[in-house]
Amino acid sequence: MLEIKNLDAGYDKLQILRNVSIKLKKGDLTIIIGPNGSGKSTTVKSVFGLTKRFKGAVLFEGKNLNKLKTHERVRLGIGYVPQGRLVFDTLTVEENLEMGGFGLPTEEVEEKKQEMLKLFPLLETKLDQKASFLSGGQQQMLSIARALMRTPKLLLLDEPSLGLDPKTQAHIFQIVKRINTEGVTVMMVEQNAHQALAICKKAFVIENGRVALSGGPSLAKKKSVQKLYLGG
Amino acid sequence: MAVWAQLIMNGLIAGSIYALMAAGFSLMFALQRFMNIAHGSSYVVAAFIAYTFAVILKFPMWISFLIGILAAAVLGILINLIIFQPLQKQKEKNNALLLSSFGVFLLVEAIILMVYGADVKSFGLPVKVGMDVLGAKVTPVQLVIICMAPVIFGLLALFLYKTKTGVALRATADNETIAKTMGINVRFMTYLTTGLGSALGGVAGILVALEQNLEHSMGMMAVLKGLTAAIIGGIGNVPAAILGGYLLGLAENIGVWYVPSGYKDAIGFGVFILFLLFRPQGFFGEKRREEASG
Numbered sequence: 001m002l003e004i005k006n007l008d009a010g011y012d013k014l015q016i017l018r019n020v021s022i023k024l025k026k027g028d029l030t031i032i033i034g035p036n037g038s039g040k041s042t043t044v045k046s047v048f049g050l051t052k053r054f055k056g057a058v059l060f061e062g063k064n065l066n067k068l069k070t071h072e073r074v075r076l077g078i079g080y081v082p083q084g085r086l087v088f089d090t091l092t093v094e095e096n097l098e099m100g101g102f103g104l105p106t107e108e109v110e111e112k113k114q115e116m117l118k119l120f121p122l123l124e125t126k127l128d129q130k131a132s133f134l135s136g137g138q139q140q141m142l143s144i145a146r147a148l149m150r151t152p153k154l155l156l157l158d159e160p161s162l163g164l165d166p167k168t169q170a171h172i173f174q175i176v177k178r179i180n181t182e183g184v185t186v187m188m189v190e191q192n193a194h195q196a197l198a199i200c201k202k203a204f205v206i207e208n209g210r211v212a213l214s215g216g217p218s219l220a221k222k223k224s225v226q227k228l229y230l231g232g
Numbered sequence: 233m234a235v236w237a238q239l240i241m242n243g244l245i246a247g248s249i250y251a252l253m254a255a256g257f258s259l260m261f262a263l264q265r266f267m268n269i270a271h272g273s274s275y276v277v278a279a280f281i282a283y284t285f286a287v288i289l290k291f292p293m294w295i296s297f298l299i300g301i302l303a304a305a306v307l308g309i310l311i312n313l314i315i316f317q318p319l320q321k322q323k324e325k326n327n328a329l330l331l332s333s334f335g336v337f338l339l340v341e342a343i344i345l346m347v348y349g350a351d352v353k354s355f356g357l358p359v360k361v362g363m364d365v366l367g368a369k370v371t372p373v374q375l376v377i378i379c380m381a382p383v384i385f386g387l388l389a390l391f392l393y394k395t396k397t398g399v400a401l402r403a404t405a406d407n408e409t410i411a412k413t414m415g416i417n418v419r420f421m422t423y424l425t426t427g428l429g430s431a432l433g434g435v436a437g438i439l440v441a442l443e444q445n446l447e448h449s450m451g452m453m454a455v456l457k458g459l460t461a462a463i464i465g466g467i468g469n470v471p472a473a474i475l476g477g478y479l480l481g482l483a484e485n486i487g488v489w490y491v492p493s494g495y496k497d498a499i500g501f502g503v504f505i506l507f508l509l510f511r512p513q514g515f516f517g518e519k520r521r522e523e524a525s526g
Contacts, residue, residue, distance in 0.1 A: 012323075048413055074415035082413065088406040091399065099403045099414045102396065150415070 007056035029180040031196040034206035040189040079152030085139040089132035100149030116145040137168035157188040237367035247481025248381035252436035253458025256429035258473035262405035266326040269333040272451035273340035274304035278434030279441035301434040308430025345448040353446040460504040466514030
């Protein structure tokens with residue numbers, strides 16, 4: 001479904017990713033772990049065209065995304081949950097959800113909105129509130145719900161558990177797993193390697209902008225991974 | 233009482249014009265992130281284009297006004313497309329953009345001077361005696377200004393808060409990067425904002441030209457007052473900028489009851505300096521959250 005092929009990418013003149021290659025099959029739940037500043041978020045952003053590409057390609061369902069603008073990539077069926085619970089602060093919760101379905105017919109947006117409120121019932125009572133007034137966990141739920149409004153084929157999440165309490169983190173991981181079970185392919189960048197490895201089907205370790213290791217959930221048994229990311 | 237009614241009415245007339253300019257400034261700032269002084273060009277160009285069609289080419293007034301407003305919108309979009317977007321692409325600092333916008337404004341003013349000359353022009357509307365409105369004397373054109381501005385702001389609010397495109401525009405102003413990831417065409421939103429903002433400036437220019445007269449240099453004071461109003465209200469926040477416009481108009485016109493009328497502009501700019509010193513985010517403005525990077 002998604003293929004990142006020998007990708008060199010970064011910001012302006014600064015190259016972060018070096019020859020990164022990652023393949024995702026339909027239905028995969030893939031996690032990307034690695035130290036701070038290793039290029040995990042840059043990998044996800046590159047899929048979305050939010051970085052500068054120096055070399056290589058990103059293919060989605062066989063289509064080369066290199067020349068497509070971000071808003072055009074979204075329309076192919078890729079959803080994105082940015083790092084830092086970035087919601088539209090000045091918009092209401094309902095408007096945030098509606099923006100997730102921007103460009104879709106009104107009836108479809110309404111239908112998806114109801115679906116999201118069933119998945120995230122906490123948001124239902126907050127629809128008229130400004131998103132900036134939500135708690136961290138609620139903002140993360142809104143951010144995920146917003147990305148799901150388009151029924152993406154592929155959902156990219158950038159550190160969805162960052163800054164959340166353990167209970168909310170566990171809830172977010174449950175939701176991610178459920179989304180994947182319902183047929184959405186997921187690629188998730190995570191610092192919380194322990195929990196992420198427990199739910200993933202495939203994992204990549206990125207170090208210094210390169211893929212250092214890859215494998216399945218059994219990656220958690222590797223000594224180097226345990227030492228660096230699992231505190232063992 | 234009659235004096236106060238007159239002062240308030242005068243404040244509302246000036247405030248309506250300031251609010252139109254400020255709303256345009258604020259709309260554009262929300263997406264462009266710099267003070268676009270070239271907004272003043274739309275004010276001048278709309279007035280002169282409307283004058284050309286109405287007075288020289290003898291088109292019906294309302295058609296001339298629509299052409300003038302359209303010309304202002306197109307000019308705003310073209311300036312953004314040809315000058316500001318390439319500069320922003322080169323990651324030019326806001327100071328460079330501000331200076332270039334000032335340069336564009338002066339250039340357009342010079343072109344107007346070359347084409348139309350320096351003499352004062354007028355739409356030549358018959359002079360009407362002021363009528364009594366709530367104890368104040370108001371001319372028909374002034375009444376149009378007072379009534380038209382809230383109608384325009386109402387339509388603007390409907391667009392921004394009740395339409396998909398309007399909400400998308402606010403979303404883009406809130407966070408451009410995330411807006412892109414929602415499938416919003418940010419570049420189109422920038423054109424829409426500059427077009428809309430410039431059209432508002434165009435309406436202000438035409439209304440002032442109708443009420444007073446036209447000259448090539450009419451834009452500078454409009455820029456200063458519009459900018460002052462936008463900053464007093466809270467730049468980037470359209471409703472706040474509109475309220476800032478009315479506050480400024482009322483402050484200036486009520487102020488001249490206490491000080492000689494020659495100090496009217498000084499009152500406005502005095503308030504402006506006070507805001508810059510003690511509340512730079514404006515009366516209703518909030519500090520922005522930085523976009524995430526990395």
